[in-house]
Amino acid sequence: MKNKIVFFGTSKFAVPALEKLAQDSSYEIAAVVTQPDKPAGRKQELLPSPVKVAAEKSGLKILQFPKLEIENWKLKFPPAEIYIVASYGKIIPRSIIDLPQYGTLNIHPSLLPRYRGPSPIQTAILNGDEETGVSIMLLDEEMDHGPILESRKWEIENRIAFKKLHNQLADVGAELLAEILPKYLSGELKPRPQDHAHATFTKIITKGDGRIDWKKSADEIDRVVRAFGVWPVAWTTIDGKRLKIYETEIVSASNLKPGEIDEGLLVGAGKNALQLIELQLEGGKKQKNAEFLRGHSGLIGKILV
Numbered sequence: 001m002k003n004k005i006v007f008f009g010t011s012k013f014a015v016p017a018l019e020k021l022a023q024d025s026s027y028e029i030a031a032v033v034t035q036p037d038k039p040a041g042r043k044q045e046l047l048p049s050p051v052k053v054a055a056e057k058s059g060l061k062i063l064q065f066p067k068l069e070i071e072n073w074k075l076k077f078p079p080a081e082i083y084i085v086a087s088y089g090k091i092i093p094r095s096i097i098d099l100p101q102y103g104t105l106n107i108h109p110s111l112l113p114r115y116r117g118p119s120p121i122q123t124a125i126l127n128g129d130e131e132t133g134v135s136i137m138l139l140d141e142e143m144d145h146g147p148i149l150e151s152r153k154w155e156i157e158n159r160i161a162f163k164k165l166h167n168q169l170a171d172v173g174a175e176l177l178a179e180i181l182p183k184y185l186s187g188e189l190k191p192r193p194q195d196h197a198h199a200t201f202t203k204i205i206t207k208g209d210g211r212i213d214w215k216k217s218a219d220e221i222d223r224v225v226r227a228f229g230v231w232p233v234a235w236t237t238i239d240g241k242r243l244k245i246y247e248t249e250i251v252s253a254s255n256l257k258p259g260e261i262d263e264g265l266l267v268g269a270g271k272n273a274l275q276l277i278e279l280q281l282e283g284g285k286k287q288k289n290a291e292f293l294r295g296h297s298g299l300i301g302k303i304l305v
Contacts, residue, residue: 002025002026002027002028003026003027003028003081003082003185004027004028004029004030004078004079004080004081004082005021005027005028005029005030005080005081005082005083005084006029006030006031006032006033006078006080006082006083006084006100007021007029007031007032007033007051007083007084007085007086008032008033008034008083008084008085008086008088008092009032009033009034009049009051009085009086009087009088010034010035010049010050010051010087010088010089011049011050011051011087011089012050012166012167012170013086013087013107013109013166013169013170013173014050014051014086014087014088014107014170015050015051015054015170016170016171016173016174017084017086017107017170017173017174017177018032018051018054018055018058018086019054019058019174020174020175020177020178021084021177021178022058022060024178026182027181029058029060029061030061030078030079030080031060031061031062031063031076031078031080032051032052032055032060032061032062032063033062033063033064033065033068033088034048034049034051034052034055034062034063034064034088035049035064035088035089035090036064036065036066037049037052037064052064061078063076063078067090068090068092068093068096069093070093070095070096073096080100081100081101081102081185082100082101082102082103082104082105082185083096083097083099083100083103083104083105084104084105084106084107084177085104085105085106085107085139086106086107086173087107091143092104092139094140094141097139097140102184102185103138103139104138104139105136105137105138105139105149105177105181105184106136106137106138106139106144106146107134107135107136107173107176107177108120108134108135108136108137108144109121109132109133109134109166109169109170109173110124110132110133110134110135111131111132111133111135111151111153112135112137112144112148112151112194112199113144113194113195113196113198113199113200114198114199114200115132115200115201115202116143116144116145116199116200116201116202117143117144117201117202117203117204118202118203118204118205119202119203119204119205120132120202121162121165121166121169121227122162122202122205122227122228123202123227124156124165125156125160125161125162125165125223125226125227126223126224126227127223128219128223129156130155130156131153131154131155131156132153132154132156132165132169133151133152133153133154133169133172134151134152134154134169134172134173134176135148135150135151136148136149136150136151136173136176136177136180137149137191137194138191143201145194145196145199146191146194147191147192147193147194148191148192148193148194149180149184149189149191150176150179150180150189152172152176154168154169154172159222159226160226161226161229161247162226162227162228162229162230163229163230166230205228205231205232206232207232209228209232210224210228210232210233210234210235211234211235211236212224212225212234212235212236212245212304214236214258214259214267214268214269214270214304214305215258215269215270216269216270217269217270217271217272218248218250218251218269218270218271218272218273218274219250219271219272220270221234221248221269221274222248222249222250222274225245225246225247225248229246229247233245233246234246236259236304236305237304237305238281238299238302238304238305239302241281241282241283242281242282243279243280243281243282243304244279244280244281244286245276245278245279246277246278246279246280246286247276247277247278248274248275248276248277249274249275249277250272250273250274250275251266251272251273251274251275252272253272253273254266254268254269254272254273255268256268256273257303258270259303259304259305260301260302260303260304261299261300261301261302261303261304262300263300264289264293265279265289265292265293265299267304275289276289276292277289279292281296
């Protein structure tokens, strides 16, 4: 008999895990719960989440709730032995996560108890970590606090950007789930408590976090650019306009002041300098270095703030 699963997920991180479960004949996905469609772009058209798109392709039942509450949950209650969560985006009430026989598992992109919270991938890049990973845990009433079933380490490539690391960890999480789920359901794999004394926490990222402080070293600024390449995107200002920076290269040694622009879009930092490789001025389009320079002369000596 197939084990019935309800899958909770919203962002792209959850898609590989959902697809892997949907392809496995050992399981039946009773329903996929995802966030309501949201307005996006200049026209503010309602767009489905990546998980909804993936679920529709697999012909799965989809549930969307503005707010998850036990009362509205029971109206559409899909019976299942286990719930699995990956980047759902909202807190699931304890009254719901305790319903299934085997509890609710969560796929989290860090080596718990390190980097609990909403931004573990960005934080690993910002801190210059050489290693991260994925943990699969049982949810309880506190954030990323429950006992761990298994973790898998992952080496962080030198100067990797958020999007690539995010996709790598999504695949790692899907593979790990496929490996451990049958062992957990059979009783072979037992959860172990986290060492809460060593817990660290990540924050909700805001647009303000992307602002560049040119007094910091080129290495630190480059990490900001790589960590926030998808959102909110690293930014600074020039002549009162916002300048988004998508890609940089570190250049050793520089006599430039912090934020000072030189030939070829070389910009001074607190230590060393940065070559701006891909950028976008407010009101314009995203451009590579050479194309940007053709349309913007007289930059040498100006200061980015």
